[in-house]
Amino acid sequence: MTSLRVTDTPIATASAVEALAAFGRFAAARGWVPATAGNFSLRLDDAHALVTRSGIDKGNVGADDVAVVPLAGPIPAGLSAETPLHLARYRADAAVGAIVHVHTVAATVLSRADEARGAVRFAGFEMQKALRGVTTHAATVELPVFGNDQDTAALAARIEARLSAGAVPGYLLAGHGVYAWGATMSDARRHLEGLEFLLACTLEERRIGR
Numbered sequence: 001m002t003s004l005r006v007t008d009t010p011i012a013t014a015s016a017v018e019a020l021a022a023f024g025r026f027a028a029a030r031g032w033v034p035a036t037a038g039n040f041s042l043r044l045d046d047a048h049a050l051v052t053r054s055g056i057d058k059g060n061v062g063a064d065d066v067a068v069v070p071l072a073g074p075i076p077a078g079l080s081a082e083t084p085l086h087l088a089r090y091r092a093d094a095a096v097g098a099i100v101h102v103h104t105v106a107a108t109v110l111s112r113a114d115e116a117r118g119a120v121r122f123a124g125f126e127m128q129k130a131l132r133g134v135t136t137h138a139a140t141v142e143l144p145v146f147g148n149d150q151d152t153a154a155l156a157a158r159i160e161a162r163l164s165a166g167a168v169p170g171y172l173l174a175g176h177g178v179y180a181w182g183a184t185m186s187d188a189r190r191h192l193e194g195l196e197f198l199l200a201c202t203l204e205e206r207r208i209g210r
């Protein structure tokens, strides 16, 4: 039987903390993390991630606002209730190096509108090419929508059962917000920015009846 020794837990480096803090400042400046919403994480090694704590101002993240979490659990006290969604992504795909989650208006509104359909569809947008594996505006991109659930361990299992390798690097939680990920924090941020732009355009198009 093996157990995790203290020395097996990596130390959160200043650069890893700063990567989460920088993303928090970026998201806060856009109004994407209102009222302490949102959570971000970074893979530290094949068994640990650095995750933001809950209830903190995500625009002002410091070293005391993050925690090293074993991907296999247990989850330390004081972390976001959504931490299981992060850990499940890292366990499912070794290529995932960073995960970002924010609550934007477009993601919240469209996820409610398209929950029954199970996905928001994008077609014809040049911005689709911001997403890993999409090379043309002519492709149809499906961003999955999952029903929100306060039992995030059960929700994580439902999400991972539906996501496939090579799919869009993100999903929506109905009435809640958007998740995106990538190999690095800059990849995750690019995917989130691309998805948010596509969601904002789609919301505007529905407003004008297109």
Ligand SMILES: [Zn+2]
Pocket (backbone or CB within 6 Å): 037, 038, 039, 082, 101, 102, 103, 176, 177
């Ligand atoms: Zn959330």
